[in-house]
Amino acid sequence: MGESPSTALHTDRYELTMLDAALRDGTAERRCVFELFGRRLSGGRRFGVVAGTGRLLGLIRDFRFGHEELRWLRDEKVVDAATLDYLEEYRFTGSITGYREGELYFPGSPILTVEGTFAEAVVLETLALSVLNHDSAVATAAARMSVAAGDRPLAEMGSRRAGEASAIAAARAAYIAGFAATSNLEAGRRWGIPTMGTAAHAWTLLHDTEEKAFRSQVEALGTGTTLLVDTYDTRAGVETAIRVAGTGLGGVRIDSGDLPIVAGEVRAQLDELGATQTRITVTSDLDEYAIAALAASPVDSYGVGTSVVTGSGTPTAGMVYKLVARQDDAGGWVGVAKASAEKGSKGGRKAAFRTLDRGTATSELIVVSDGFEAVDTAASHPDARALQVLLVTDGEPDAAFEGPAGVQAAREHHAYAREELPVRALALSKSDPAIPTVYREADERSAGQ
Amino acid sequence: MGESPSTALHTDRYELTMLDAALRDGTAERRCVFELFGRRLSGGRRFGVVAGTGRLLGLIRDFRFGHEELRWLRDEKVVDAATLDYLEEYRFTGSITGYREGELYFPGSPILTVEGTFAEAVVLETLALSVLNHDSAVATAAARMSVAAGDRPLAEMGSRRAGEASAIAAARAAYIAGFAATSNLEAGRRWGIPTMGTAAHAWTLLHDTEEKAFRSQVEALGTGTTLLVDTYDTRAGVETAIRVAGTGLGGVRIDSGDLPIVAGEVRAQLDELGATQTRITVTSDLDEYAIAALAASPVDSYGVGTSVVTGSGTPTAGMVYKLVARQDDAGGWVGVAKASAEKGSKGGRKAAFRTLDRGTATSELIVVSDGFEAVDTAASHPDARALQVLLVTDGEPDAAFEGPAGVQAAREHHAYAREELPVRALALSKSDPAIPTVYREADERSAGQ
Numbered sequence A, B: 001m002g003e004s005p006s007t008a009l010h011t012d013r014y015e016l017t018m019l020d021a022a023l024r025d026g027t028a029e030r031r032c033v034f035e036l037f038g039r040r041l042s043g044g045r046r047f048g049v050v051a052g053t054g055r056l057l058g059l060i061r062d063f064r065f066g067h068e069e070l071r072w073l074r075d076e077k078v079v080d081a082a083t084l085d086y087l088e089e090y091r092f093t094g095s096i097t098g099y100r101e102g103e104l105y106f107p108g109s110p111i112l113t114v115e116g117t118f119a120e121a122v123v124l125e126t127l128a129l130s131v132l133n134h135d136s137a138v139a140t141a142a143a144r145m146s147v148a149a150g151d152r153p154l155a156e157m158g159s160r161r162a163g164e165a166s167a168i169a170a171a172r173a174a175y176i177a178g179f180a181a182t183s184n185l186e187a188g189r190r191w192g193i194p195t196m197g198t199a200a201h202a203w204t205l206l207h208d209t210e211e212k213a214f215r216s217q218v219e220a221l222g223t224g225t226t227l228l229v230d231t232y233d234t235r236a237g238v239e240t241a242i243r244v245a246g247t248g249l250g251g252v253r254i255d256s257g258d259l260p261i262v263a264g265e266v267r268a269q270l271d272e273l274g275a276t277q278t279r280i281t282v283t284s285d286l287d288e289y290a291i292a293a294l295a296a297s298p299v300d301s302y303g304v305g306t307s308v309v310t311g312s313g314t315p316t317a318g319m320v321y322k323l324v325a326r327q328d329d330a331g332g333w334v335g336v337a338k339a340s341a342e343k344g345s346k347g348g349r350k351a352a353f354r355t356l357d358r359g360t361a362t363s364e365l366i367v368v369s370d371g372f373e374a375v376d377t378a379a380s381h382p383d384a385r386a387l388q389v390l391l392v393t394d395g396e397p398d399a400a401f402e403g404p405a406g407v408q409a410a411r412e413h414h415a416y417a418r419e420e421l422p423v424r425a426l427a428l429s430k431s432d433p434a435i436p437t438v439y440r441e442a443d444e445r446s447a448g449q
Helices: A013-025 A053-061 A067-075 A081-088 A118-122 A125-149 A164-176 A185-191 A201-206 A210-221 A234-245 A259-272 A288-293 A403-419 A442-448 B013-025 B053-061 B067-075 B081-088 B118-122 B125-149 B164-176 B185-191 B201-206 B210-221 B234-245 B259-272 B288-293 B403-419 B442-448
Strands: A031-038 A095-099 A112-117 A154-156 A226-228 A251-254 A279-282 A301-304 A319-327 A333-335 A349-357 A360-369 A384-386 A388-393 A437-441 B031-038 B095-099 B112-117 B154-156 B226-228 B251-254 B279-282 B301-304 B319-327 B333-335 B349-357 B360-369 B384-386 B388-393 B437-441
Touching: A013 A081, A013 A118, A013 B185, A013 B201, A013 B210, A031 A118, A031 A125, A031 A349, A053 A125, A053 A388, A053 A403, A067 A081, A067 B185, A112 A118, A112 A125, A118 B201, A125 A154, A125 A164, A125 A288, A125 A301, A125 A319, A125 A403, A125 B164, A154 A164, A164 A185, A164 A403, A164 B125, A164 B164, A185 A403, A185 B013, A185 B067, A201 A210, A201 A226, A201 B013, A201 B118, A201 B319, A210 A226, A210 A234, A210 B013, A226 A234, A234 A251, A234 A259, A251 A259, A259 A279, A319 A349, A319 B201, A360 A442, B013 B081, B013 B118, B031 B118, B031 B125, B031 B349, B053 B125, B053 B388, B053 B403, B067 B081, B112 B118, B112 B125, B125 B154, B125 B164, B125 B288, B125 B301, B125 B319, B125 B403, B154 B164, B164 B185, B164 B403, B185 B403, B201 B210, B201 B226, B210 B226, B210 B234, B226 B234, B234 B251, B234 B259, B251 B259, B259 B279, B319 B349, B360 B442
Parallel strands: A154 A301, A226 A251, A251 A279, A279 A301, A360 A437, B154 B301, B226 B251, B251 B279, B279 B301, B360 B437
Antiparallel strands: A031 A112, A031 A319, A095 A112, A095 A388, A319 A333, A349 A360, A349 A384, B031 B112, B031 B319, B095 B112, B095 B388, B319 B333, B349 B360, B349 B384
């Protein structure tokens, strides 16, 4: 288990009590297919961005029940002795296919397909959903901000507005979806994300004068640093900044006021002072709409906090983890689904493709198989891109998707996938998904094409 | 440092670069007072609930820079060698006073007051805000749900809709604010919160028939268990449930449909079948408004997921951490504040009281001291409740506020403090804070009373 803390109790109680009952009645060993998907795109988003997959793979490695976890489960009588024995040996040995991290998703997209016994697959539900729901919500909001910002770089600075562990995951998700850097040092260390920072108002207030604060910062960090100019009076702050650092000052940060107006005034003042290369970064309560509204203003970069780490109004992606197929006693496969108008799911295993017309996405094609046999994804849709890859084989995660290298790959894949979107997908207003989800039965597809 | 992972890099980069510059210019050792507070109650809340304090104390214990953290900071050239030496020895040695966990707060309430050198106090900003902003947002939403639910118990079941670590913190915050239990096992183990659970739709779908699934669950968990009855057809599900478990069945869970109608139908059916003691729990996308709308329906308990862990529309409390006083070179104290219409703060150290009229809160009285001398909280407001306690003394957290015992104390304190609220505070609609925040200068207060 190495030094990583166990993630095995990041789990809803009913997962273990269902396991307990299934071990008694013999269904625990039934082969099952669970699917993780979103029924809709929350918040009227036109597309979703998958994030968290690489994190989840590492957390599944650490999903082992150690002595402390087992003792607590025994003391609390959560499960019986036979179940404790099972959990002591627990290790996921099944397979997981799914969308690459950074990929786009739409309603019904089979983002993860988890195959294994009921026992080993059911207990991953809470952890898988926690990771994917949080990280995808942040990545989806971040992608919208990235679209709004165009070529101007975005920095994620919202750690203080998210739980301390989620903050690191949020920095990672935002980077995958197009942000250039984060203020969070642990995200830099753990995931290889570039880190950045300027200074706080406390820095200026600590010193007897703004000039002393600026002078000290420039001496420590060089003239390439970014000075925060709005602690007292922005016009005086800019004048002091250039007087102290010279016209080679790297940047100034504005954190208050009516940003389109203030940015214009500061740009004019900097140019008058000869600091034509000094960059302006703005950071006050920005979201994708505020960023879009600054498109015509002389702003060079954006720092985004609260809105990106909280998913800009949609803090969770609302994905679910549902049993879609299982074996019966005879060993045959049965597609299963809850019957409900608004909360139903579609039984059967799915293969997913993004159909394209001259490089532009036209639909999310989901081929449903009643049985368990793998749908041949390669042959029959040469005009479409197959969306699923093998993430875990016989319990072993593919290391290529993990760690900093996995993050870089996800960021690149996201940029690639976003290029396929039709232009209408890039508008910020609430709408239906940018492309329709089309279901097809496996037989029909085989027969028809 | 024990086995806890370091929390020292859960920190924005600029905290360390400000430290770096302050060590060079000599201001690092200036004594400072930082204050953590909310400028307003986000989301039109009528009161806020402080949560996270006990967690933060443990995280401050683990705020040490180990070899890995230091090596990364050196390799990335975040700070210079002198700063690395400082960080290697870093331990917070100052003091923290603040509101008890579970206490109510209002705009400007000095929730934490951190006193120490600039160096040791500034680097705690990100961590302190991450914890308090997240946990207080959840607790505030949970308290509103608890008000709406009245005497009916609430269970927190939202782990899957929050980052995997934030989920544990959310379960803890919800419990402090009045929830009775959580589905999250790690929250049970770590914080001593009662855990609960029923079964998922996958449980029914795993079995060949609903009856087999119910029979197995009752055999494993006893007739006191709660059966999920809406997988196929709720009326048939209820009939099967009572046939299998008998009229002594503990409960049924309904997770879909128009809940006021369905709950009434299920209650009537249960009563007809003689299962008059079988409880009904409902769990479908509930928030405080949906809970209030079910007040007249025959529901016995509520399971709440997404809305509570995401703060029911307000996922972060929006608190800030501001330098409010510092020493000058002569050793005198200076109150400091940023000048800004909408983002300004009030300089000076604060003492906070809740004034009461026959047991009902009438104002949040904040006595401001320009200097550093402690305001005498005990003497002059016998009709008010002093709100601040000493949380950390000379770097040592008060263990009474930590661990499961701290959670219980916070839950009890919350119930106590909520009893003081005027009735208008308990309405769910958006409004101004239920009581006004009143500032008074320390001198004026001493003189006037």
